[in-house]
Structures are given as structure tokens and as C-alpha cells.
Amino acid sequence: MLFAARSAVALYRLLDVSPVFSGDHRITRLFTLVPGSDFGVDVLSAIEAVGGRTVPWSEACAGTYDLVVAASPKGDVPMLRGTHVLLPHGAGFNKSLPEEGSADSASGLDPAYLLRADDAAPIALHAVAHPEQLARLAAVAPQAARNTKVIGDPTLERVLASYPRRDHYRTALGTGPRKLLVLASTWGPDSLIRRRPELPAQLAAHLPHDAYQLALIVHPNERSLLGTYELTERLAPALDAGMILANPHEEWASVLIAADALVTDHGSTALYYAAPQDRPLVSVSRDCAELIPGSPMDVLLGHIPELGSAEAIEDAVRAYRPGTGRAAAQAAFAYQGSALNRLRGELYALVGLTPPVLGNPLRLLPDPAPAARAATAFDVHAEVTAEGARIVRHPAGMGPPGHHLAVEHGAATEQLTRSAGLLYRHSAPSTAAPADLSWSAGGWTRHVLAEYPGCRAAAAVRRDGPWLLDVRGHPQPYTVQVEPRPEGGRIARIDPAAAISAVHAWLITHRTKPAAPTVLTCHIGERSVRVLLRPATADETGREI
Incomplete structure (x- = not known):
């Protein structure tokens, strides 16, 4: 079978459908790029990314296929020889593109593309997602609606x-x-x-x-x-x-x-x-x-x-x-929850095969990737009370300055680092190097306060906690520990850097140097959390970060 795509979005819809043939050694899946689209530039790289075998267009036109599956009726798809199946590449047929085909037809339901010339391969199955779409097509082009069936939406099935x-x-x-x-x-x-x-x-x-x-x-x-x-x-x-x-x-x-x-x-x-x-x-x-x-x-x-x-x-x-x-x-969307199995039955009927007993056409969506970039410097706005502080953080430079500038050391520019009122760092990732040189929490905070004389406080955030906060002019560093907040059977944990900014704002505003454990109430985001502040022990100061 041949998957024919003229754009990346059409290819992605075809890939959502491909698993209907999973586990079947009788089916060989090939891909080709249909030329002529302004949006075809990413198709070949996307096929390569999934490990698909690509057939050059000239070779694809010379062959004959048991199934030709496309997600767009436009372009030179009718030139391909075989049994043609057309799938939608969006949801709802909501747009009309006046510069293409018929000005009053929905893109994807346009008779100008669905009614093919006598010498072109006919569409054996046009799969749509809802009965209203079939009715819309039948009203303007009964001949085009003849082989159209309501299947549902395969992409929605994955969602x-x-x-x-x-x-x-x-x-x-x-x-x-x-x-x-x-x-x-x-x-x-x-x-x-x-x-x-x-x-x-x-x-x-x-x-x-x-x-x-x-x-x-x-x-x-x-x-x-x-x-x-x-x-x-x-x-x-x-x-x-x-x-x-x-x-x-x-x-x-x-x-x-x-x-x-x-x-x-x-x-x-x-x-x-x-x-x-x-x-x-x-x-x-x-x-x-x-x-x-x-x-x-x-x-x-x-x-x-x-x-x-x-x-x-x-x-x-x-x-x-x-x-x-x-x-x-x-x-x-009709047939929500059964579209892929309905399509599987239709496609196997077209090629005259019985579907294999084993094989599941549903593939769960993969994990999304986290942000490629992250804010590493924040303008921290603070409202300080006797019991704690309410802070709001915004990425530095995207609004007015706040109570202090908090910067992640080693992740932001030197200019921001030298302007920081609070510098913090997270534990270094583990290394497989045979030799290593690492900081203790207290050693690093003392080093940073000496290196950046304009900085008022430094904090070392250890993965296993508690965190160390060293404030310039205070007799000893502090440990900062946030109590996890239970919420309806879940445990909410906030960003340690946000809690440290709240404690820093409270200490600086009140000009206090607590020698005994102190519990603060800090409002961060939409949550209030209890934060325990106490003088650090020598062991805590000397722990590796």
C-alpha cells in the first residue's frame, strides 16, 4: 500500500491511520511525496523521522498499488494507480479557501477535487467523520458522495x-x-x-x-x-x-x-x-x-x-x-471511540483480506517534551507581612522590576548575575567522570557572596533538601524547608526558588536575624505554603551540592 502525502499535516494524519494494519506481514507500507504543494517541504524529513520507506514520485506513478491512501484530494494524487482511499486531514471541514477550487465549497469537500476525470483513478472510499459532512457533500455533488462513508476521526481516537x-x-x-x-x-x-x-x-x-x-x-x-x-x-x-x-x-x-x-x-x-x-x-x-x-x-x-x-x-x-x-x-465527530476499528474493516474489505486476530490499531500518544528554554532570572514582586510574604514572579525584563531580582547562577547572563539581589543554584547533575570537584552548600554560597558584592543572598537548592540560604551580614546560613501541601488526595510542591525568594524578601524587609526556628506562611502562585526557617547546622552547611 502507498501513503501519498502532499503536506506534513496530511502525512501526520496518514501516520495516525497506519496502525490499522499493525502486525500484518501481508501489508507493505510505502510513502511518497505528492509534488506541487507549498507545504511539502517537511514531508520527506518527517517520513525519515519515523523510519518510513520513501518511493520517488516518478517511481510511484509507474507502479500499481493495492491501496493508495491520501489525506488530501488536491494535486496529482489521481495519477497514482490503485484503489484510492481519501481521509480528512482536519476536523469539521470549517474552511473555504477562495483561491483554491470552488469558492463556496469547504476545503476537503470540494467537488472540483473529488470528481475525477474518466482516465483518473476513482476514490473507492472517502471517509468522513460525521453524517452532516456526508449530507453536505451529497447536496452539492451526489456522485462524489456515492462512495463516501461516515467513519469517525482516527486522530481523535488517539486523543x-x-x-x-x-x-x-x-x-x-x-x-x-x-x-x-x-x-x-x-x-x-x-x-x-x-x-x-x-x-x-x-x-x-x-x-x-x-x-x-x-x-x-x-x-x-x-x-x-x-x-x-x-x-x-x-x-x-x-x-x-x-x-x-x-x-x-x-x-x-x-x-x-x-x-x-x-x-x-x-x-x-x-x-x-x-x-x-x-x-x-x-x-x-x-x-x-x-x-x-x-x-x-x-x-x-x-x-x-x-x-x-x-x-x-x-x-x-x-x-x-x-x-x-x-x-x-x-x-x-461521530463514532467517537470506534473510528479506527470501523476504518480497519473498510480498508481490509477493499483489499480482500481478513484482518489478523492480533494487533491493536490504537497507539497512545507519546510524552511531550518540556520547554526547550526556561526562565532563569525573575523580577520578584513581594508583599511582606509579619507572618510571611506573598510573591509574584515574572521572567526578568518582561515587566517592571520588583522587590528583588532572583537569578539562577550559571544559567543566566553575567549582566543579570551581577545585578541579582538573590543568586541560587540547583544541585549539579551526577557525573560518571572518574574524578570530580564539587562544592559544599556553604562553600558555594560563601564563594558567590564574595564573587558578587552586589548580591544580598545566595541559596543552594539540594535535591534531597533542605535548602541552604546565606544572607550577607547574617551570622550563619539558614535552612529553608517547605511543607508539601495536600490537595484533594494529591501533594503539591512549589518551585524551591520561589520559596527562597519569599524567605529572602521577609528577612530583608524585617531586617531580622532569627536564631530559632521560625514558621512563615508564603503565598506563591495560587497557593499558600508553610515554610520552616531555621539556622543551619554545620553538617547541613557542609553537604555536597
């Missing part, structure tokens, strides 16, 4: 099957007790990153670091047009603040499952997000010339809050009304 791994994905992303806010951008002039390119950085600057994590999903077509380098350079301020840029193959869906809220344009990613569970959705714009009136995305965008400024994001998320997203997903 639904993988949803129990939500906590696992959040752990992989390093989300912790924070809320994960995801932005989803389609491609083209009305997309989020074209209309509001500044929004990711604005949200990264506005949202408190200890309360929110930010991620962005970009349509593969946009990646193909820009290239990864150009895209990441444009997004550099938000990426430097720790925003996750999801991989376009599989990982985007893992990030969707992990999300607590989604900010979307008119792209169909929002429908995959809404199907497993009803969580908040916010739109960036309802004004889109491509959007087909009455389509699932059009209905969805008309019923969810619209985001004005980045500063209004929390209010927009709270304004979402439960039920809206699930209703839109129900209008886009």
Missing part, C-alpha cells in the same frame, strides 16, 4: 485513548501545580500568529510564572512556510520565558490533553481539545473570511468568550460556559 495519561503528560511538561494555558494557531492570514503575533509574549509577561505555564501549537503548514528557525526567532521572547512550542507530529495532541484552557483561532485543533472533556475555551477573533457559516468551528467561536488584551485572559477563561465545547465536538 480519546490517551486521555487517561493526562497527569503523565503534565509531569513530562513540568507543569506541576500550575495551570497550563495553550494557544492554538492555524495557518494563513487569519491565524493567531499572523493576526496577533505579539500575544504569546504578552501572555508570558502578564501571567505569573508560578501560577501558569504557557504552550503554543502551530499548524504544520505555517511551520513549513516559515521554517523552524524563523518561527522560533519570532517567538523568542515567549520561548525564553519558558513557553513550550509543541512538536507538530503527535506531541501537539499530548499538550492538548494536558491543557487546562485553550486560546484558539478558527483552526480545528479546538475541536480535538473539546472532545475528551469540557474545559475552558477562549477565542482570539470571530472575524474570519475563511470560516464557513454554520460549521462546527463557526458555531463554537460564536459561543465562547473572545479575548481582548492579554491582561484580560483570566476573566475570559472564567467567562467560559461549560457544555459549549463538547457540543461543537459532537457536531464534528
Whole structure:
């Protein structure tokens, strides 16, 4: 069988379907790049990444195949000889692209591409996801609808099957007790990153670091047009603040499952997000010339809050009304939970084979990768009370300065390091080197305070705790220990650097040098935690970091 892809997004949909033949030695899976698309630049590298065998286009056109499976009807796909199967490469058929085919037809349901010439291979099976899509096609092109069947959405099957791994994905992303806010951008002039390119950085600057994590999903077509380098350079301020840029193959869906809220344009990613569970959705714009009136995305965008400024994001998320997203997903996807098995039966019938007894077409989504970059310097805003402190951290340089600048030593620039009021470092990773030279906690804090005379405090964060905080002018270092916070059967742990900033702000403001154990109440992000502060023992000061 031959998988024919003319763009990266079409290839990824084909890869979601490929496991319907898993475990079958009678099936040989080949790939080819269909020429002519502006978005084909990443297809060959994506095939290579999964280890697929590629057939050059000229060779593909010379052969005959038992199955030719494509996720787009456009281009030269009809030139391939064999039994043709057409799959959707999105959800809902929400767009009409006036520059392609019929101006009033949904992209993917356009008779201009579905009705093939007499000398071209016919489409033996056109799989759609919902009865409404079949009815829409039958109304404009009965002949094209003749071999169309409602199967469901194979990509959604992976999302639904993988949803129990939500906590696992959040752990992989390093989300912790924070809320994960995801932005989803389609491609083209009305997309989020074209209309509001500044929004990711604005949200990264506005949202408190200890309360929110930010991620962005970009349509593969946009990646193909820009290239990864150009895209990441444009997004550099938000990426430097720790925003996750999801991989376009599989990982985007893992990030969707992990999300607590989604900010979307008119792209169909929002429908995959809404199907497993009803969580908040916010739109960036309802004004889109491509959007087909009455389509699932059009209905969805008309019923969810619209985001004005980045500063209004929390209010927009709270304004979402439960039920809206699930209703839109129900209008886009039928046979939720059984689409792959339905498709498996149809494809095996086309090739005249009985499916093997063994083999499972469902593949769980892989773990998403954590942010490639991380904020390593923070403007820390503090409200200090007699009992503790409330702090809000923002990546340095993305807003006004705060009570102090906290910088991770060895991870930020020398300029930021010399400007820091608080320097901290984490335990060094273990090494297999036969010889090693490492710091003790107290040795490192004394060294840093001597090396940077403008720094008021240094802290060593050990993996097994407690943490050591050395304040300039105080007679001895302190240990800092945060009590884990139970929450509904879970244990929430905060970033040690945030707790140390809270303790540092309290000590500096009160100009106190406690000689006995002291319990502080620190408010960090959306949580309050109890922090134990006490003078460090000689053993604790001398422990290796």
C-alpha cells in the first residue's frame, strides 16, 4: 500500500491511520511525496523521522498499488494507480479557501477535487467523520458522495485513548501545580500568529510564572512556510520565558490533553481539545473570511468568550460556559471511540483480506517534551507581612522590576548575575567522570557572596533538601524547608526558588536575624505554603551540592 502525502499535516494524519494494519506481514507500507504543494517541504524529513520507506514520485506513478491512501484530494494524487482511499486531514471541514477550487465549497469537500476525470483513478472510499459532512457533500455533488462513508476521526481516537495519561503528560511538561494555558494557531492570514503575533509574549509577561505555564501549537503548514528557525526567532521572547512550542507530529495532541484552557483561532485543533472533556475555551477573533457559516468551528467561536488584551485572559477563561465545547465536538465527530476499528474493516474489505486476530490499531500518544528554554532570572514582586510574604514572579525584563531580582547562577547572563539581589543554584547533575570537584552548600554560597558584592543572598537548592540560604551580614546560613501541601488526595510542591525568594524578601524587609526556628506562611502562585526557617547546622552547611 502507498501513503501519498502532499503536506506534513496530511502525512501526520496518514501516520495516525497506519496502525490499522499493525502486525500484518501481508501489508507493505510505502510513502511518497505528492509534488506541487507549498507545504511539502517537511514531508520527506518527517517520513525519515519515523523510519518510513520513501518511493520517488516518478517511481510511484509507474507502479500499481493495492491501496493508495491520501489525506488530501488536491494535486496529482489521481495519477497514482490503485484503489484510492481519501481521509480528512482536519476536523469539521470549517474552511473555504477562495483561491483554491470552488469558492463556496469547504476545503476537503470540494467537488472540483473529488470528481475525477474518466482516465483518473476513482476514490473507492472517502471517509468522513460525521453524517452532516456526508449530507453536505451529497447536496452539492451526489456522485462524489456515492462512495463516501461516515467513519469517525482516527486522530481523535488517539486523543480519546490517551486521555487517561493526562497527569503523565503534565509531569513530562513540568507543569506541576500550575495551570497550563495553550494557544492554538492555524495557518494563513487569519491565524493567531499572523493576526496577533505579539500575544504569546504578552501572555508570558502578564501571567505569573508560578501560577501558569504557557504552550503554543502551530499548524504544520505555517511551520513549513516559515521554517523552524524563523518561527522560533519570532517567538523568542515567549520561548525564553519558558513557553513550550509543541512538536507538530503527535506531541501537539499530548499538550492538548494536558491543557487546562485553550486560546484558539478558527483552526480545528479546538475541536480535538473539546472532545475528551469540557474545559475552558477562549477565542482570539470571530472575524474570519475563511470560516464557513454554520460549521462546527463557526458555531463554537460564536459561543465562547473572545479575548481582548492579554491582561484580560483570566476573566475570559472564567467567562467560559461549560457544555459549549463538547457540543461543537459532537457536531464534528461521530463514532467517537470506534473510528479506527470501523476504518480497519473498510480498508481490509477493499483489499480482500481478513484482518489478523492480533494487533491493536490504537497507539497512545507519546510524552511531550518540556520547554526547550526556561526562565532563569525573575523580577520578584513581594508583599511582606509579619507572618510571611506573598510573591509574584515574572521572567526578568518582561515587566517592571520588583522587590528583588532572583537569578539562577550559571544559567543566566553575567549582566543579570551581577545585578541579582538573590543568586541560587540547583544541585549539579551526577557525573560518571572518574574524578570530580564539587562544592559544599556553604562553600558555594560563601564563594558567590564574595564573587558578587552586589548580591544580598545566595541559596543552594539540594535535591534531597533542605535548602541552604546565606544572607550577607547574617551570622550563619539558614535552612529553608517547605511543607508539601495536600490537595484533594494529591501533594503539591512549589518551585524551591520561589520559596527562597519569599524567605529572602521577609528577612530583608524585617531586617531580622532569627536564631530559632521560625514558621512563615508564603503565598506563591495560587497557593499558600508553610515554610520552616531555621539556622543551619554545620553538617547541613557542609553537604555536597
